[in-house]
Amino acid sequence: MTKTPTSLIESSHEATDLHIRSDLTAAHAHVWEKLAAPGTWWNGSERLAVAEVVRVALGDFDPVPPWDSASKSGRLPNDSVISSELQDAVYRLAVHAGTLTEGWYQKMRDATGVTPQQWVEIIEVTISVASVLRFAQLAGIDSPDFPEPLQGHPTRQTQPSKPAKHHWVPVVHLEDSTPELAPFYDGLPALAPVIRALSSVPAAMDTLFTLGDAQYIPMREMVDLNWTRGTLSRRQIELVAGRLSAHRECFY
Amino acid sequence: MMLRASSTANDLELDLDVVRGDLQESDAIQHAPELAALVDASVNDLASLPSARSALVEATDEATMLDAAAVVANFEMMTRIADGTGTRHPADRLESMSELSGSMGLGDFASARA
Numbered sequence: 001m002t003k004t005p006t007s008l009i010e011s012s013h014e015a016t017d018l019h020i021r022s023d024l025t026a027a028h029a030h031v032w033e034k035l036a037a038p039g040t041w042w043n044g045s046e047r048l049a050v051a052e053v054v055r056v057a058l059g060d061f062d063p064v065p066p067w068d069s070a071s072k073s074g075r076l077p078n079d080s081v082i083s084s085e086l087q088d089a090v091y092r093l094a095v096h097a098g099t100l101t102e103g104w105y106q107k108m109r110d111a112t113g114v115t116p117q118q119w120v121e122i123i124e125v126t127i128s129v130a131s132v133l134r135f136a137q138l139a140g141i142d143s144p145d146f147p148e149p150l151q152g153h154p155t156r157q158t159q160p161s162k163p164a165k166h167h168w169v170p171v172v173h174l175e176d177s178t179p180e181l182a183p184f185y186d187g188l189p190a191l192a193p194v195i196r197a198l199s200s201v202p203a204a205m206d207t208l209f210t211l212g213d214a215q216y217i218p219m220r221e222m223v224d225l226n227w228t229r230g231t232l233s234r235r236q237i238e239l240v241a242g243r244l245s246a247h248r249e250c251f252y
Numbered sequence: 253m254m255l256r257a258s259s260t261a262n263d264l265e266l267d268l269d270v271v272r273g274d275l276q277e278s279d280a281i282q283h284a285p286e287l288a289a290l291v292d293a294s295v296n297d298l299a300s301l302p303s304a305r306s307a308l309v310e311a312t313d314e315a316t317m318l319d320a321a322a323v324v325a326n327f328e329m330m331t332r333i334a335d336g337t338g339t340r341h342p343a344d345r346l347e348s349m350s351e352l353s354g355s356m357g358l359g360d361f362a363s364a365r366a
Contacts, residue, residue, distance in 0.1 A: 018314055018318060019314065019315070019318075020318060021315075021318070021319075024318075024322055061298075093332060093335075093336050094332070097331055097332045097335035097336055097363075098331070098335055098361060098362055098363045099362045099363075100335050100336065100338070100362075100363070101362065102338055105338060119336070120337070123332060123333060123336045123337065126332055126336070127328075127329040127332055127333060130325070130328040130329060130332060131325045131326065131328060131329050132325075134294070134324060134325045134328045135321055135322055135324075135325035137294065137298075137301070138290070138294050138301070138305070138320075138321030138324050138325065139305075139317075139318055139321045140301070140302065140305055166339060166340050166341070166342060167337045167338050167339050167340070168337060168338030169337045169338070193339045193340065193341070193342070194330060194333055194334045194337075194339045197333055197334070197337035197339050198333065198337070208329070208333065211325075211326065211329055212326060212329075212330075214322070215322040215323065215325050215326035215329070216322070216323055216326040216327075225254075225257055225258040225261040225262075226258070226261070226262070229319060231312070231313075231315045231316040231318075231319045232316055232319050232320060232323070233281075233282065234254075234258040235255060235258045235259055235262075235264075235266075235280055235281045236281055236282065236283065236284075236287055236320075237319075237323055238254045238255035238258055239255060239270060239271065239278075239281050239284060239287055239288065240287055240290075240291055240320050240323040240324060240327070241254070241255075241323055241326070241327045241330075242254075242255050242271040243270075243271050243272070243287075243288050243291045243292070244291050244294075244295070244323075244324050244327040244328070244331070245327050245330070245331055246271055246272045246356075246358075247291065247292070247295040247296070248295075248327075248328075248331040248335075249361040249362065249363060250330075250331035250334055250335055250361070250363055251353070251358050251359075251361045251363040251364040252331075252334035252335070252339050252340065252341065252363065
């Protein structure tokens with residue numbers, strides 16, 4: 001019998017003596033439920049094809065350099081439902097995100113034909129897989145399998161996104177908030193650019209908030225510079241965050 | 253940067269070498285070497301990840317190690333969002349962090365977008 005996405009995560013988190021927080025298990029289960037289901041701009045099979053590239057990329061101990069094609073290296077599936085150009089873009093996002101430039105982004109869009117909103121959803125799939133698999137690796141637990149793709153069409157739900165000063169991709173400004181973005185925008189006087197970055201696809205915002213709340217700090221607690229779960233202090237949290245970001249050469 | 257802010261808020265002196273430099277003790281951050289070692293192993297030396305994990309558990313406890321793993325996972329997410337969408341800081345923020353980014357060599361990153 002096919003396992004549900006949630007049961008795949010629960011099996012991974014429960015097959016260990018470690019006591020993993022239930023809210024973290026729930027957050028990973030939530031994004032696994034979405035992973036192979038129809039999204040906003042991609043169907044379940046296409047989202048899973050993106051996820052497969054990310055899984056290969058994250059497990060690649062001798063990664064293809066950023067200037068080479070991963071799809072031509074023979075390490076990515078050659079029967080994928082996404083194009084080889086898009087596979088290359090996803091691989092580079094997964095392994096060499098710190099090398100991406102605006103010129104690369106424009107060329108990638110020309111080569112793949114993806115819209116900015118489709119790219120945002122690809123980022124959403126990438127961060128879902130990166131979060132779940134990297135947590136498993138760090139914690140020393142088995143990585144969950146991917147769920148089976150679900151049939152159905154993407155919703156193609158548009159948002160009033162506009163060109164942005166602080167991003168390559170368009171974003172929805174606070175004053176243009178919609179019912180779909182209300183859970184993320186309401187009550188906040190401002191939103192950091194990196195949080196607003198995914199706003200053209202509310203389902204991606206949901207993934208970001210779900211994971212961020214459980215893996216890092218609940219968004220509305222961010223201003224409390226002494227916030228803690230009772231384990232890591234805020235300074236310890238930020239040390240881990242800063243050191244990882246430096247390794248990834250992420251200026252932001 | 254939130255690390256500097258959370259230290260300043262508590263009147264603690266912080267040597268930011270703790271972020272990019274060699275493993276070192278820090279008066280402001282308990283168990284900094286063990287936390288940094290876990291991050292380093294996860295990126296550069298997976299063979300040493302089990303020992304880095306054990307060292308952190310020994311210094312703290314399992315729940316703390318798991319939360320550190322979750323924070324790493326989170327910033328594997330945030331770095332890809334920032335760099336995949338070309339997110340840049342507003343000008344006033346860039347100005348306020350110029351000394352910090354200069355001293356830490358962050359401006360040398362390909363992802364440094366003005």
